[in-house]
Amino acid sequence: MKQVAAGLAILALSAISACSPYVFSPEISGFATGVTSLASSYQTGRQAVSSISEQERQAAYAAARKRLLLLPGCDQRDPSGTPPKFADCAIVSFGDTGAPAPTAAEQALADAAPAFNALKAYADALEAVSKAADEKTLSTATQSLATAAGSLAGAVAKLDPAAKEAGAAIGPLTGVLGKGIAIYLDQRRYEALRATVPGVDPAVQILGRTVTAALLDIRAHQLGHLEQQMSAQAEPLEMASVARLTARDYQEKLTALTATVAAFNLARAADPSQAAASMVAAHARLATALRDGTGEDAAVLEAIGGFVAAAEKVNTATHAAAGAPAEEPHAPQAGAS
């Protein structure tokens, strides 16, 4: 009886394993990591563009020796009103009554936030599904259930020795039950992904354009700023009068220019349009694999790998041009949105 039960359990396990759908967990984690990198590039780049605007404003003030004023909000320490808030504290041209309005570029970049937020929320939700009740949590739960069922069978066998044979079969059968629950959840994961990812693919393509436009705009502003620096630093060295510079002055100017040239080369090496195109292509591959039920597919993993690498390159370049270290992109926790 015991051997028969164990044999049945092994047979059932084999049959169930064959039915387990592939739920693309590593691919989805990779996609979320790539999207996190692009969102980080956007955040840092947006701050960098604001910083460039501020520097240009200050340069304009300095060039014109403009008369300035601190806004009255600079005398306010605590928020007031309903809802409580601070009045602006900023340096403005004499006679101005409010903080400088954002430039057209700053405003356009700020308005790109909903697109990046939507992509990030989607990628996080995909990962939440692929990791919901993950293998470890589920295995702990089913193990507890198996142990509890075993204890129950043992207690019953003490009361009725005739039930001992049946109790011996419970161990392997609870194993089958645990595996069955894991597969059931994988099936649900798969269905949730299949019902959503292919349908959303056209939207990902559209938002790919927004991501491209925003990151190219950031790149253009960062490169433009570096070009202005390079141009100003190179000018004395390009003049015919360069020989009149002292050796020390010449060396200092050359060192400063070399550093800016290096920063410029690093910043322009990354191509945001390629990163966004990789994102769209990777998602399209994932959508096709889910729609066609192809299961694990090397082409999907390869596409995701290409996307992660391209996004990381853009992230590093954006941070370098902004003079900030790139953050390590980390996959969001399961259940996060």
Add this chain to the structure above:
Amino acid sequence: MATIDPNLVASAGIDQLQSAINVLNALKHGQNPDIQAIDAKILALEDKQTALRDQVLRQIEDSPENQTAIAQMNSAAAALKSAADEMTADATALSEAAAVVSAAASLITALAPFI
């Protein structure tokens, strides 16, 4: 009908501006060039390149397709989040069931001597 990606149109325009910048840069290698004047012209063209990028971003953001795509993505994210929450709740229920069975086993074991 095939849609045109404004990013590609802008890139073509930026390439044309770059050709003009390249011509100006070549002038720097001539006899006694006015470097400051050439640099000023180059910077002006580079500003136009950046302005083109600003303009394209604004155009794409304001398009109805972009707004619809954002709404679709947010809706998909909400549906996926809800599915993930349900699955997590099921795993929790499984743990709770194990606790109940375990308690029943303990009770039977404790009562066994009296039965």
